[in-house]
Amino acid sequence: MRVDPRVAQRINRFLRARHPALDMYEVDSLGLAINECLENVRQHAYENPDWNEGWFVVGLYDDEKKRSSVAILDFGVGIRATLRRQFGDFLGNLFREPADYLERAIKGIRTATGKAHRGQGFKFLREFVGAEDGRFLHVLSSGGMVTVGRDLLKKLSTPTFRGTIVCLETTNRAKS
Amino acid sequence: MKAVKHIDIGSDYSPALGPRYRADGDFSGEAFREEVLEPALDDYETLVIHLDNIETFSASFFEEAFGGLARKHGTSVLGRLLFDTEVRAYLLPKIEAWIREAL
Numbered sequence: 001m002r003v004d005p006r007v008a009q010r011i012n013r014f015l016r017a018r019h020p021a022l023d024m025y026e027v028d029s030l031g032l033a034i035n036e037c038l039e040n041v042r043q044h045a046y047e048n049p050d051w052n053e054g055w056f057v058v059g060l061y062d063d064e065k066k067r068s069s070v071a072i073l074d075f076g077v078g079i080r081a082t083l084r085r086q087f088g089d090f091l092g093n094l095f096r097e098p099a100d101y102l103e104r105a106i107k108g109i110r111t112a113t114g115k116a117h118r119g120q121g122f123k124f125l126r127e128f129v130g131a132e133d134g135r136f137l138h139v140l141s142s143g144g145m146v147t148v149g150r151d152l153l154k155k156l157s158t159p160t161f162r163g164t165i166v167c168l169e170t171t172n173r174a175k176s
Numbered sequence: 177m178k179a180v181k182h183i184d185i186g187s188d189y190s191p192a193l194g195p196r197y198r199a200d201g202d203f204s205g206e207a208f209r210e211e212v213l214e215p216a217l218d219d220y221e222t223l224v225i226h227l228d229n230i231e232t233f234s235a236s237f238f239e240e241a242f243g244g245l246a247r248k249h250g251t252s253v254l255g256r257l258l259f260d261t262e263v264r265a266y267l268l269p270k271i272e273a274w275i276r277e278a279l
Contacts, residue, residue: 003201005192007233024263031232039195086196120235
């Protein structure tokens, strides 16, 4: 199961065709969300990166709301288990709720790779959603959900399911 | 050594850029560094990297390609690189930050 960059390319082409006035920062961020998530799935989600348990990537355009979205779903161990695999009980003492793990993952924590030069993808996406209203990054995993937007951080508990869903959305009403 | 080589990543390499490492997927930052950047730096004093024909990318591609170049060859090599874009001006400070944080 290797990352195929043509997946993001195809979805970006679809979204640009549906909403041609999306600016380059928006288009790049939607594609980057796909590429970064697929790379994370390959490296972290499954016990063995070559196991082919698969992933789903969805591109969605809502013409009424002028909202473009991408969602990436995997069936892996989830973010909480990935972090615990690296940090063990240390994180368990810091974070009580599942959403706390997700918030930490979005804000940047070194997971299994543990290298300082990793993790710029979520930083890019945090900056993107923080730059304007109408942009949101949602992460669901391990019984929790975090939504990040401009001046927004919302954490919820959710039913537990196996895997992780990441969704990035941008609303651009000013343009056709 | 020749003076300047222009590298249009989207046209000369791939419009859809891949992950950090070869093992993780095609058109990776590692492959771009080893197959394109490093050979070009052997022959040319300055590389002009054009960004406008890229369609999709990841941060890890740029970290590995250019940050990896600096880790391997030292920061002085970065002085031989110029980035050119008309449509992705927003990306230039981010690339600079990715390279800086990769060191």
